[in-house]
Amino acid sequence: MKFSLDIKGSITPFVAVGRVFEEPKTxxxxxxxxEIAKGYRGFHTNSLDKCIGCANCQDVCMxxxxxMIPIKEDRNPxxxxxxxxxxxxxxxxxxxxxxxxxxxSSLKLEEDCIWASDDSNNFLYMPKDK
Amino acid sequence: MENRxxxxxxGPQHPGITGNMSLELDLLGETIKGARTHVGYLHRGxxxxxxxxxxxxxxxxxxxxxxxxxxxxxxxxxxxIETLAGIEISDRAKYIxxxxxxxARVASLLLWIxxxxxxxxxxxxxxxxxxxxxxxxxxxxxLTGGRVYHMYIYPGGVRRELPxxxxxxxxxxxxxxxxxxxxxxxxxxxxxxxxKRAIGVGVVNRDEAxxxxxxxxxxxxCGIKRDTRRDNPYLVYEDLDxxxxxxxGCDVYARAMVxxxxxxxxxxxxxxxxxxxxxxxxxxxxIPKHRRFKIPKDDTFVSTExxxxxxxxxxxxxxxxxxxRMQVKGAxxxxxxxxxxxxxxxEELSNVAMIMNSLGICPPEIER
Numbered sequence: 351m352k353f354s355l356d357i358k359g360s361i362t363p364f365v366a367v368g369r370v371f372e373e374p375k376t377x378x379x380x381x382x383x384x385e386i387a388k389g390y391r392g393f394h395t396n397s398l399d400k401c402i403g404c405a406n407c408q409d410v411c412m413x414x415x416x417x418m419i420p421i422k423e424d425r426n427p428x429x430x431x432x433x434x435x436x437x438x439x440x441x442x443x444x445x446x447x448x449x450x451x452x453x454x455s456s457l458k459l460e461e462d463c464i465w466a467s468d469d470s471n472n473f474l475y476m477p478k479d480k
Numbered sequence: 481m482e483n484r485x486x487x488x489x490x491g492p493q494h495p496g497i498t499g500n501m502s503l504e505l506d507l508l509g510e511t512i513k514g515a516r517t518h519v520g521y522l523h524r525g526x527x528x529x530x531x532x533x534x535x536x537x538x539x540x541x542x543x544x545x546x547x548x549x550x551x552x553x554x555x556x557x558x559x560x561i562e563t564l565a566g567i568e569i570s571d572r573a574k575y576i577x578x579x580x581x582x583x584a585r586v587a588s589l590l591l592w593i594x595x596x597x598x599x600x601x602x603x604x605x606x607x608x609x610x611x612x613x614x615x616x617x618x619x620x621x622x623l624t625g626g627r628v629y630h631m632y633i634y635p636g637g638v639r640r641e642l643p644x645x646x647x648x649x650x651x652x653x654x655x656x657x658x659x660x661x662x663x664x665x666x667x668x669x670x671x672x673x674x675x676k677r678a679i680g681v682g683v684v685n686r687d688e689a690x691x692x693x694x695x696x697x698x699x700x701x702c703g704i705k706r707d708t709r710r711d712n713p714y715l716v717y718e719d720l721d722x723x724x725x726x727x728x729g730c731d732v733y734a735r736a737m738v739x740x741x742x743x744x745x746x747x748x749x750x751x752x753x754x755x756x757x758x759x760x761x762x763x764x765x766x767i768p769k770h771r772r773f774k775i776p777k778d779d780t781f782v783s784t785e786x787x788x789x790x791x792x793x794x795x796x797x798x799x800x801x802x803x804x805r806m807q808v809k810g811a812x813x814x815x816x817x818x819x820x821x822x823x824x825x826x827e828e829l830s831n832v833a834m835i836m837n838s839l840g841i842c843p844p845e846i847e848r
Contacts, residue, residue, distance in 0.1 A: 387625075
């Protein structure tokens with residue numbers, strides 16, 4: 351094997367040493383939190399004043415993640431079916447098609463997106479009324 | 481003691497690849513005498529899943545076919561449906577789509593730098609490039625609402641308008657990335673360690689490259705100027721001025737240098753897009769509602785240049801709201817089987833991860 355010395359190629363990588371003195375780029379979670387962009391596709395919210403219980407969201411969901419659950423109180427008088435959507439976060443892929451097809455735009459996605467639970471039933475998520 | 485050929489499994493988890501794919505290697509000492517690719521760890525049956533869903537529902541699946549660079553899938557799917565349904569999208573939507581595709585290309589190439597440098601032990605470079613990629617993902621988060629799976633390019637246009645000041649932020653990011661490129665040159669592309677390891681390793685036969693259907697950097701690393709953006713232009717690539725970087729070594733280093741050139745060209749393209757993007761125009765054409773969106777009994781074949789090479793979709797409709805057949809042809813299948821098995825013969829075991837990475841193989845895309 352022919353021996354050759356690449357002096358420039360051996361010295362230039364040492365520029366990396368200069369970066370030792372730079373500020374760290376990482377954040378110290380959970381004490382420090384990353385700002386989530388406006389419009390991030392996080393958890394669902396559903397304005398019960400507007401929801402008409404049409405089940406368009408359930409129909410368009412490709413993962414069958416949405417069930418229409420009967421509701422008695424605090425419902426929109428125009429909600430003829432008497433049901434509102436409940437989302438299974440074990441199946442949801444946050445594609446946001448459900449919010450696209452919502453006729454009164456009651457179903458939306460908020461920026462909040464961190465969820466931890468030791469009970470799998472807690473992943474059947476009832477959207478907050480917002 | 482007599483030399484014996486021993487058989488080992490390299491993978492499915494190893495530094496040479498994004499995803500899971502194993503290689504069955506026949507070793508004589510440290511030298512590879514035979515290689516067979518084994519896939520099957522990531523098969524999710526997307527082509528079949530698409531047939532059971534309506535067009536609108538299928539749109540959310542296709543981006544998952546390739547994890548490191550989902551956007552060419554979205555573009556292929558959307559363009560195929562638009563071709564079949566006869567939908568013409570606005571110029572503004574075309575520019576936004578091109579911008580998303582080029583941002584995705586830069587992000588994917590930065591991820592590749594991380595993989596390639598990691599495969600030869602230069603871990604620091606990978607940390608830097610993944611941080612830079614994250615800055616692009618931050619912009620994607622703002623634009624599309626998702627960091628990796630954007631689900632943004634939609635049949636009929638794009639789903640959201642650009643946020644306020646987005647193009648300014650992109651412009652600043654391009655300045656930053658351009659300043660970073662000389663640093664990557666110093667620590668990685670001109671690094672004596674990388675050159676020593678990569679030059680003359682994994683040499684592709686130039687004559688076979690075209691005949692066997694290799695694409696992307698493998699072809700351009702052999703000095704062959706092939707790029708779908710030039711050969712079969714789509715969106716607004718015809719109006720943009722860019723070069724197709726080529727290199728003549730046919731080895732791992734040549735493919736790395738081609739990618740280095742592509743980052744520079746993508747930054748150049750993005751600057752032109754910022755300058756030329758129409759201020760007004762509909763981002764989304766009116767399309768039928770979910771159950772009423774039907775495509776005629778016809779078929780089409782569309783191609784997009786992904787960060788790994790030509791990426792194509794065949795889509796056939798049967799007059800209903802569902803797709804009759806969807807076939808994905810990515811760059812990884814031919815590179816992962818036909819090429820890789822041949823390239824590894826008589827190479828050292830320590831070079832396997834580096835050679836795999838240089839071919840840009842993506843197992844999720846092979847298996848779909």
